[in-house]
Amino acid sequence: MMAEEQKPGTALADPFGIEVQPQSDPETFAHISNYIQERGTASPIYAFLFTPGLQLIHASRGLVIARLILGPAHLNSSGSLHGSVSATIVDWAGGLAIAAWDCRSTTGVSVDINISYLNSARQGEIEIEGKVDKIGGSLAFTTVGIWKVGEAGKRGDAVALGRHTKFVRTVQKTSEQ
Amino acid sequence: MMAEEQKPGTALADPFGIEVQPQSDPETFAHISNYIQERGTASPIYAFLFTPGLQLIHASRGLVIARLILGPAHLNSSGSLHGSVSATIVDWAGGLAIAAWDCRSTTGVSVDINISYLNSARQGEIEIEGKVDKIGGSLAFTTVGIWKVGEAGKRGDAVALGRHTKFVRTVQKTSEQ
Amino acid sequence: MMAEEQKPGTALADPFGIEVQPQSDPETFAHISNYIQERGTASPIYAFLFTPGLQLIHASRGLVIARLILGPAHLNSSGSLHGSVSATIVDWAGGLAIAAWDCRSTTGVSVDINISYLNSARQGEIEIEGKVDKIGGSLAFTTVGIWKVGEAGKRGDAVALGRHTKFVRTVQKTSEQ
Amino acid sequence: MMAEEQKPGTALADPFGIEVQPQSDPETFAHISNYIQERGTASPIYAFLFTPGLQLIHASRGLVIARLILGPAHLNSSGSLHGSVSATIVDWAGGLAIAAWDCRSTTGVSVDINISYLNSARQGEIEIEGKVDKIGGSLAFTTVGIWKVGEAGKRGDAVALGRHTKFVRTVQKTSEQ
Numbered sequence: 079m080m081a082e083e084q085k086p087g088t089a090l091a092d093p094f095g096i097e098v099q100p101q102s103d104p105e106t107f108a109h110i111s112n113y114i115q116e117r118g119t120a121s122p123i124y125a126f127l128f129t130p131g132l133q134l135i136h137a138s139r140g141l142v143i144a145r146l147i148l149g150p151a152h153l154n155s156s157g158s159l160h161g162s163v164s165a166t167i168v169d170w171a172g173g174l175a176i177a178a179w180d181c182r183s184t185t186g187v188s189v190d191i192n193i194s195y196l197n198s199a200r201q202g203e204i205e206i207e208g209k210v211d212k213i214g215g216s217l218a219f220t221t222v223g224i225w226k227v228g229e230a231g232k233r234g235d236a237v238a239l240g241r242h243t244k245f246v247r248t249v250q251k252t253s254e255q
Numbered sequence: 256m257m258a259e260e261q262k263p264g265t266a267l268a269d270p271f272g273i274e275v276q277p278q279s280d281p282e283t284f285a286h287i288s289n290y291i292q293e294r295g296t297a298s299p300i301y302a303f304l305f306t307p308g309l310q311l312i313h314a315s316r317g318l319v320i321a322r323l324i325l326g327p328a329h330l331n332s333s334g335s336l337h338g339s340v341s342a343t344i345v346d347w348a349g350g351l352a353i354a355a356w357d358c359r360s361t362t363g364v365s366v367d368i369n370i371s372y373l374n375s376a377r378q379g380e381i382e383i384e385g386k387v388d389k390i391g392g393s394l395a396f397t398t399v400g401i402w403k404v405g406e407a408g409k410r411g412d413a414v415a416l417g418r419h420t421k422f423v424r425t426v427q428k429t430s431e432q
Numbered sequence: 433m434m435a436e437e438q439k440p441g442t443a444l445a446d447p448f449g450i451e452v453q454p455q456s457d458p459e460t461f462a463h464i465s466n467y468i469q470e471r472g473t474a475s476p477i478y479a480f481l482f483t484p485g486l487q488l489i490h491a492s493r494g495l496v497i498a499r500l501i502l503g504p505a506h507l508n509s510s511g512s513l514h515g516s517v518s519a520t521i522v523d524w525a526g527g528l529a530i531a532a533w534d535c536r537s538t539t540g541v542s543v544d545i546n547i548s549y550l551n552s553a554r555q556g557e558i559e560i561e562g563k564v565d566k567i568g569g570s571l572a573f574t575t576v577g578i579w580k581v582g583e584a585g586k587r588g589d590a591v592a593l594g595r596h597t598k599f600v601r602t603v604q605k606t607s608e609q
Numbered sequence: 610m611m612a613e614e615q616k617p618g619t620a621l622a623d624p625f626g627i628e629v630q631p632q633s634d635p636e637t638f639a640h641i642s643n644y645i646q647e648r649g650t651a652s653p654i655y656a657f658l659f660t661p662g663l664q665l666i667h668a669s670r671g672l673v674i675a676r677l678i679l680g681p682a683h684l685n686s687s688g689s690l691h692g693s694v695s696a697t698i699v700d701w702a703g704g705l706a707i708a709a710w711d712c713r714s715t716t717g718v719s720v721d722i723n724i725s726y727l728n729s730a731r732q733g734e735i736e737i738e739g740k741v742d743k744i745g746g747s748l749a750f751t752t753v754g755i756w757k758v759g760e761a762g763k764r765g766d767a768v769a770l771g772r773h774t775k776f777v778r779t780v781q782k783t784s785e786q
Contacts, residue, residue, distance in 0.1 A: 120332035123339050126303050155297035161365040162300050165342035188338040189748060190721040190774055192369040192546045194595055196566040196573050211590055212550040216747060217720060217776065219550050221593065236565055239575065239595065241548055243721055243774075245748065366571060367544040367597055369723045371772055373743040373750050388767055389727040393570060394543060394599065396727050398770065413742055416752065418725055418770065420544055420597075422571065474686035477693050480657050509651035515719040516654050519696035542692040546723040 103138045109181040110137040110174055114144075117170075127151055127166055140210030142174040145227060147203050158198040164224055164238040165193050171208030172220035172242025179210050179218075186218060186246035193240035203227040204237060216247045280315040286358040287314040287351055291321075294347075304328055304343055317387030319351040322404060324380050335375040341401055341415040342370050348385030349397035349419025356387050356395075363395060363423035370417035380404040381414060393424045457492045463535040464491040464528055468498075471524075481505055481520055494564030496528040499581060501557050512552040518578055518592040519547050525562030526574035526596025533564050533572075540572060540600035547594035557581040558591060570601045634669040640712040641668040641705055645675075648701075658682055658697060671741030673705040676758060678734050689729040695755055695769040696724050702739030703751035703773025710741050710749075717749060717777035724771035734758040735768060747778045 111134055118124050131147035146152070146167075154160040168191055176185040205227050211219040220242045228234025288311055295301050308324035323329070323344075331337040345368055353362040382404050388396040397419045405411025465488055472478050485501035500506070500521075508514040522545055530539040559581050565573040574596045582588025642665055649655050662678035677683070677698075685691040699722055707716040736758050742750040751773045759765025 117332070121337060121339075122328045122330070123303070123337050123343075126300070126328075151299045151303075153299070155294070160298060160300050161368070162298075162339075162343035162346045165346060165368060165370075166300075166339035169339045169342060187375070188370075188372040190369070190371050190548075190723075191338070191342060192367070192595070192721075192723060193342075193365075194367050194544075194565075194573050194597055195365040198364070211548075211593060216778065219548050219593070239565060239573070241546070241593065241595075243548055247747065367546075367725075369544075369546060369772070371721075371742075371750050371774055388725075388770060393601065396725050396770070416742060416750070416772065418723070418772075420725055424570065471686070475691060475693075476682045476684070477657070477691050477697075480654070480682075505653045505657075507653070509648070514652060514654050515722070516652075516693075516697035516700045519700060519722060519724075520654075520693035523693040523696060541729070542724075542726040544723065544725050545692070545696060546721065547696075547719075548721050549719040552718070 101138075102136050106139065106178050106181060107134070107137040110134060110142055110178050113174065113177050113183075117173075123166060124170060127163060128170065135205075137178050140175055140179045140213070142171060142178050142208045144171070144174075144206045145203050146206060148199065148201055156198075158200050159204065159224075159237060161193075161195060164195065165191065165240075167206055167224055168193050168222040168238070168240035168242055171206050171222040172240075172244065173208075175208035175210045175220045175222075176213065176218050176244060176246065178208075179213050184248065186244040189217070189243040189245050191240060191242050193238055195238050196236045197226070199224075199226050199237045205233050211241075213246065216245060218244045218246045220244070278315075279313050283316065283355050283358060284311070284314040287311060287319055287355050290351065290354050290360075294350075300343060301347060304340060305347065312382075314355050317352055317356045317390070319348060319355050319385045321348070321351075321383045322380050323383060325376065325378055333375075335377050336381065336401075336414060338370075338372060341372065342368065342417075344383055344401055345370050345399040345415070345417035345419055348383050348399040349417075349421065350385075352385035352387045352397045352399075353390065353395050353421060353423065355385075356390050361425065363421040366394070366420040366422050368417060368419045370415055372415050373413045374403070376401075376403050376414045382410050388418075390423065393422060395421045395423045397421070455492075456490050460493065460532050460535060461488070461491040464488060464496055464532050467528065467531050467537075471527075477520060478524060481517060482524065489559075491532050494529055494533045494567070496525060496532050496562045498525070498528075498560045499557050500560060502553065502555055510552075512554050513558065513578075513591060515547075515549060518549065519545070519594075521560055521578055522547050522576040522592070522594035522596055525560050525576040526594075526598065527562075529562035529564045529574045529576075530567065530572050530598060530600065532562075533567050538602065540598040543571070543597040543599050545594060545596045547592055549592050550590045551580070553578075553580050553591045559587050565595075567600065570599060572598045572600045574598070632669075633667050637670065637709050637712060638665070638668040641665060641673055641709050644705065644708050644714075648704075654697060655701060658694060659701065666736075668709050671706055671710045671744070673702060673709050673739045675702070675705075675737045676734050677737060679730065679732055687729075689731050690735065690755075690768060692724075692726060695726065696722070696771075698737055698755055699724050699753040699769070699771035699773055702737050702753040703771075703775065704739075706739035706741045706751045706753075707744065707749050707775060707777065709739075710744050715779065717775040720748070720774040720776050722771065722773045724769055726769050727767045728757070730755075730757050730768045736764050742772075744777065747776060749775045749777045751775070 136143035152163045173185040205225045224237040226234035313320035329340045350362040382402045401414040403411035490497035506517045527539040559579045578591040580588035667674035683694045704716040736756045755768040757765035
């Protein structure tokens with residue numbers, strides 16, 4: 079179950095040598111679809127935020143992309159995407175990216191999360207990407223981005239960018255970090 | 256309304272020259288109580304997480320301490336405090352600390368948030384502290400901690416530690432950062 | 433001099449709609465070359481780390497890529513890239529990316545920096561990328577990555593990833609944040 | 610050598626129930642003094658920044674406090690403490706705090722570091738504190754602060770605050786994280 083360290087199945091990091099993966103991997107897509115449903119049911123905060131309006135649009139090795147139609151649950155008193163919701167998305171999508179690495183069913187416990195808030199998102203739809211930067215035997219590193227969905231359905235301005243480090247060693251997971 | 260830069264009304268930072276503030280400031284306490292209620296009503300995610308089980312126990316200049324009885328909304332599928340809830344607490348309590356600085360009614364927009372996850376909290380009560388580290392004309396820096404409530408009601412092991420930087424310049428707040 | 437908010441001149445963020453910029457902008461390249469030399473002279477820590485072995489390989493709007501041959505100054509007692517050097521690179525390259533946005537000569541003051549350490553780099557050459565995620569009137573958000581230079585001179589495993597938020601409003605820069 | 614999880618020997622976290630440790634532990638103080646000297650010699654960047662002007666003023670279980678007289682090596686082109694130097698201090702002092710936990714001789718590898726920049730420090734002396742928040746079998750969490758040394762030698766305004774998470778499992782340390 080524990081993956082050997084390999085290069086992530088995406089090439090976001092290399093602007094000049096990009097190996098794009100325009101198609102999802104069917105097995106990974108099915109695994110992530112199930113994973114979202116199960117987690118959405120099991121965790122109240124995920125159920126609260128991700129049950130309606132979420133659409134998985136891509137899943138391949140270490141890469142998950144979804145879109146979310148913003149509704150009242152996601153907004154603050156000014157009508158913009160709530161900063162806590164963006165933070166929850168960084169938590170959520172980092173875990174999904176790890177699950178998409180090798181269709182594993184557990185994604186470890188959080189070690190460190192950070193989020194920068196670049197632009198407000200007022201209404202409509204956002205695009206969420208979770209991406210594995212590295213998975214080792216003990217630690218997994220992920221990057222998560224949230225963008226507006228702009229004209230003609232293209233990815234628009236960045237709303238928030240974050241990273242999520244998780245402890246993925248399975249044996250001692252519950253007793254210690 | 257915009258405060259001059261002053262030293263925060265707490266002394267968490269200095270282990271050997273601590274000026275403890277064991278009593279709340281009544282005006283600040285009343286302001287924060289109202290602030291929590293209004294935000295709890297206006298932001299669905301805050302209403303979801305902070306409406307039941309929350310007790311404000313201290314508010315003074317730049318310092319807010321509250322306790323929260325963990326219920327189903329706060330937990331993950333393993334029955335522990337959900338990492339997204341801890342992140343939301345860092346967002347929420349950083350804003351409260353700013354509101355407690357000078358009883359201001361707006362606390363700006365988030366710039367950067369980070370959270371480290373130290374221990375899981377399985378049930379019972381947690382103690383939350385938000386503290387201003389600095390407020391300037393444009394930026395406010397806060398530290399937030401979450402601890403278990405241990406034996407005899409004392410603060411126990413740290414569950415999560417974070418910092419929350421907000422942009423507090425009022426004039427251009429909505430149009431740019 | 434202060435830029436209107438525009439989209440960065442790179443497309444690292446969009447895996448499926450990438451607008452690659454394989455060529456440097458000559459004016460930006462010249463500006464960044466000068467900027468590196470001036471900073472390298474003016475700041476002792478930059479002089480210590482970046483004077484020998486550094487090669488600028490790309491500069492365009494909001495994007496800078498450089499390579500650094502690792503020498504004794506960059507290594508820890510185990511012979512690996514020192515974590516403090518990686519942190520310094522995140523500081524340094526975030527500023528360069530801002531300078532590359534519109535050939536500005538000042539890049540503001542740091543607000544928040546974070547770094548995740550993914551892999552050790554033992555010898556040879558690393559590739560450094562600094563990239564603007566957003567520049568507004570007050571704040572600039574940048575992402576920095578460090579990679580090994582792998583076989584055939586291609587970008588290899590990620591060594592460290594970070595983000596650097598700077599306060600770029602020029603008027604009150606020295607007196608307050 | 611690997612410590613059981615215990616509460617840190619400091620009480621920075623609890624404003625109302627503080628157990629202050631005004632005296633150093635002699636064994637820990639001697640261990641940290643040696644550790645600083647050895648690391649200062651073995652790592653060029655530490656030698657560059659910490660050799661002159663550094664004074665250890667406190668060491669006890671999981672807590673280290675030092676003072677550093679700022680010299681040219683520490684400053685940027687504006688004559689203020691360089692942001693890269695503050696980041697290096699967060700790296701350095703987090704490791705020292707772990708070494709002070711149980712006089713261990715290795716402090717693991719960095720996982721995540723973050724730094725917020727609150728105030729500039731222009732000249733004179735700064736006070737540095739590194740503090741263990743938790744040490745487990747795999748991960749150690751530390752908080753680091755940098756303050757100006759103010760009037761009458763007291764701790765003054767905060768310059769920078771950060772956290773440093775390290776992977777401290779000894780067995781697989783070199784091969785994987």
